[in-house]
Amino acid sequence: MAEIAGTMTGSQLEFARRVDATSTNQRALDQFLRGVERRALRMAELACGSRDDALDVVQDAMCAFVKNYAAKPEPDWAPLFHRVLDSRLNDFHRRRTVRNRWLAVFERKEDDDTLDPIEQAQDLQDPGPLLRLAGSEAGKALDAALKALPLRQRQAFLLRMWEGFDVATTARVMQCSEGSVKTHLSRALAALRRALEDHQ
Template structure:
């Protein structure tokens, strides 16, 4: 009976960890893929792989292990997408369909100050666009360090590279983002 209670406790702790990291992981994957469905698939795949491989590891190691799993899934997705796009361009002659969501054009009437709301919205879109424009490794380093708060060693582990590489990628990302977002500086 005691073993069952311990398992329940560790399962509960693991569920809380995954629930706490799910939203940020989705945001990272969405920035990498620009597609909500693909991002959700990547996060779920990373969570399943994480649970299958690392659930027995100490709780303090979970964040870097999960992020390494997620980043590996994102890199794999980029590789597969690149191959698919080459074949699509070859077979379809480079045609692409772009769909716009009609709800994006509906005004938000709940905002007390439309100008401030528009400026916040524009800034948010500019930041998201700037982060998407970063090279993959710089984006990974920036998101893991700045958004997830991982230290350099944990980020290096999650990315599968050296701490020096993390520092270089992160520094380049910050400088590039400053250049991209210069017009929004106070």
């Protein structure tokens, strides 16, 4: 190996060092992306409504993440990846809103602010609606309830409850204040609970 290194020029040695460092980083990146890709796809699918669009969004997010944040420390990767994904989902949502604006005249969604705060209060003693549903039926009910949520509320729920991020990290991912995260999450929980109760 030393002989091989001896015959290399300076630029070749530098290149070899870069290849070695990059391959180590690539293995870590590959492992990280393998770990998050399925959940990212699920999040994107809930936001986009179609698997093809979701796969495009996830690939786009992966490319942007690798391009911009691969050199960041590994512990920061998860929030950064979800920040990129959240940004891509917002873009997708915005484009679709513009495309389908004319439809809004015919089907106007209920405004977030019209929720009754009393309804949002949770009863921790009640086991909850999903426990009374079983198997695929519960999965379908949850899927429908999540799809019906506004994008920001759904993201707050998935990032806080499913990904397990704390409020501060979720706020950084969603690029909003911690107060907004708490508001979005509270409304999401109330809406989910109500939707799943209605499903019964």
